[in-house]
Amino acid sequence: MLSGNWNPEEVKGWLQAVKDPEIPVLTIQDLGVLRSIEALSDGGIRVTITPTYSGCPAMNTISADIRRLLLSKGIPTVEVIESLSPAWTTDWLSAEAHEKLEAFGIAPPQSGSADKTALFSAAVPVPCPHCKSKKTELVSQFGSTACKALYRCRSCSEPFDYFKCLR
Numbered sequence: 001m002l003s004g005n006w007n008p009e010e011v012k013g014w015l016q017a018v019k020d021p022e023i024p025v026l027t028i029q030d031l032g033v034l035r036s037i038e039a040l041s042d043g044g045i046r047v048t049i050t051p052t053y054s055g056c057p058a059m060n061t062i063s064a065d066i067r068r069l070l071l072s073k074g075i076p077t078v079e080v081i082e083s084l085s086p087a088w089t090t091d092w093l094s095a096e097a098h099e100k101l102e103a104f105g106i107a108p109p110q111s112g113s114a115d116k117t118a119l120f121s122a123a124v125p126v127p128c129p130h131c132k133s134k135k136t137e138l139v140s141q142f143g144s145t146a147c148k149a150l151y152r153c154r155s156c157s158e159p160f161d162y163f164k165c166l167r
């Protein structure tokens, strides 16, 4: 590939291969983590990502994956920068991401949850991703990772992770 011979749509297509290491069904585009793709003057690419929450260790993996992938496609230089403002929110998750999360057994964040504190008091019912029952209970604020809370379904008694709204 010649330097600078790429277009943003093509690059977005390549970046579909970069997944959240914690939730491998979600691409960084599903997550809303991928913010922009810009050309550098030498034909390279600057990729801007916004971390899902500050200090999320997955971000190091994601930025290394982006760099490795684009270099392997012949991009001469790759810059990955983190943009912290505006802050990522679960509202940036795509509709597809919600479906993928549920299929993966993780309850997606409940929409319309402007009042994020409500999520922690369990005032918003979190439907079970397995049987859709709303009879669920919070077991722990922290699930398999800090980004998720652990719930249990009282209908099918399966435990599940809830992708909580937090950064």
Ligand SMILES: [Zn+2]
Residues within 6 Å of the ligand: 128, 129, 130, 131, 132, 133, 153, 154, 155, 156, 157, 158
């Ligand atoms: Zn259930």
